Amino acid sequence: MDHRERFSAVFNYQPVDRLPVYFFGTWPETRERWIAEGLEGACQRGGSSGPQLAEMDPEWESSIWDNQGLASPFPLSGRDNVVLEETADHRVIRTSLGGLIKVGKLGSTPPQHLEPDLRPTREDWERFKTYLDPDDPRRRPADWQRRADRLNRREGVTCFLAGSLFGHVRDWLGVEALCYLAHDDPVLFEEIVEYVAEFHLRLTAPLLERVSFDFGYVFEDCCFNTGPLLSPAMYRRFYDRHYRRMIAEYRRRGVPLLLIDSDGKVDDLLPLWLDTGFDIIFPIEVGTWKASPVALRRRHGKRLRMMGGVDKLVIPRGEAAVRAHLEALRPAVDEGGYLPIPDHRIPPDCSLEAFRTYLRVFKETFAPDSVAP
Numbered sequence: 464m465d466h467r468e469r470f471s472a473v474f475n476y477q478p479v480d481r482l483p484v485y486f487f488g489t490w491p492e493t494r495e496r497w498i499a500e501g502l503e504g505a506c507q508r509g510g511s512s513g514p515q516l517a518e519m520d521p522e523w524e525s526s527i528w529d530n531q532g533l534a535s536p537f538p539l540s541g542r543d544n545v546v547l548e549e550t551a552d553h554r555v556i557r558t559s560l561g562g563l564i565k566v567g568k569l570g571s572t573p574p575q576h577l578e579p580d581l582r583p584t585r586e587d588w589e590r591f592k593t594y595l596d597p598d599d600p601r602r603r604p605a606d607w608q609r610r611a612d613r614l615n616r617r618e619g620v621t622c623f624l625a626g627s628l629f630g631h632v633r634d635w636l637g638v639e640a641l642c643y644l645a646h647d648d649p650v651l652f653e654e655i656v657e658y659v660a661e662f663h664l665r666l667t668a669p670l671l672e673r674v675s676f677d678f679g680y681v682f683e684d685c686c687f688n689t690g691p692l693l694s695p696a697m698y699r700r701f702y703d704r705h706y707r708r709m710i711a712e713y714r715r716r717g718v719p720l721l722l723i724d725s726d727g728k729v730d731d732l733l734p735l736w737l738d739t740g741f742d743i744i745f746p747i748e749v750g751t752w753k754a755s756p757v758a759l760r761r762r763h764g765k766r767l768r769m770m771g772g773v774d775k776l777v778i779p780r781g782e783a784a785v786r787a788h789l790e791a792l793r794p795a796v797d798e799g800g801y802l803p804i805p806d807h808r809i810p811p812d813c814s815l816e817a818f819r820t821y822l823r824v825f826k827e828t829f830a831p832d833s834v835a836p
Contacts, residue, residue, distance in 0.1 A: 532604065595658070688727060755791075781820075
């Protein structure tokens with residue numbers, strides 16, 4: 464089987480010759496540590512995807528955020544970020560979208576948002592939505608059609624950014640303003656969500672006419688360690704119908720699988736996502752709440768397909784801990800429709816040797832003769 468056939472077979476409950484070997488990237492500090500510990504070959508510093516080790520399958524995550532280099536999905540204002548203040552440990556930046564952020568220089572920490580890119584008013588939304596023109600020629604490289612044709616000849620699994628109705632809007636407004644706006648001005652809030660849904664459909668339509676993607680990737684990140692940042696009622700009211708419409712259109716255009724990405728405890732929203740029509744839930748973060756792919760499969764049955772569920776914090780603990788953890792996932796693996804990968808970026812307390820031990824144990828645990836047909 465090739466990489467794409469293998470991925471498709473896993474999520475269609477079909478026999479596979481072996482499980483794909485993937486992860487969800489690393490912290491930049493992890494990458495620096497691995498380079499210092501002898502990692503060789505092409506290894507770009509910075510960022511969070513990769514680096515790919517020789518023992519792994521080709522990276523699946525590469526270039527999601529610009530639709531494989533074919534179309535930028537982010538707001539375009541035509542302005543540049545401006546550094547207003549800089550010290551030894553931080554920068555204060557006026558963003559190209561109008562917000563104000565404080566960015567640390569001493570490690571991988573999220574920026575502090577001092578002022579939002581989008582204020583929760585109709586007046587500011589009228590300004591901001593001009594940055595979301597799906598037909599803006601700046602979104603696509605001049606040779607995007609040639610790149611698309613080349614992408615169809617790829618060997619690895621590839622996806623596109625199919626939407627972000629909560630995640631990106633949260634980034635622009637901030638969590639608090641987003642949550643209040645849904646109650647204070649639901650008409651405006653609904654308009655924003657609908658506009659963003661239409662933006663993604665129009666942006667990706669030309670891509671889907673030329674490229675056969677393996678799945679669509681929806682970025683939401685709408686949950687934290689005790690549950691979601693929005694209630695199930697809010698999801699039903701503002702998001703469900705738009706995602707149903709988007710998923711129907713993607714399926715009409717030949718997209719075989721739709722994945723939704725949220726960290727945190729997703730239990731309250733998971734059944735709603737399945738009813739909406741999402742295929743794969745990712746990354747099944749284990750966290751302090753001890754999410755279990757086996758328990759979730761037992762609760763929701765085979766309509767729940769999953770990618771993730773390997774506790775990244777177990778990997779540095781040594782071979783015995785890794786082996787026990789992976790063995791516990793076997794019932795879900797044997798049923799199919801589940802691909803175990805680490806549940807987020809590998810942190811810098813994991814050595815290169817420890818990660819290579821994880822890869823070896825993964826292959827031994829899920830060797831072809833041990834994966835049920």
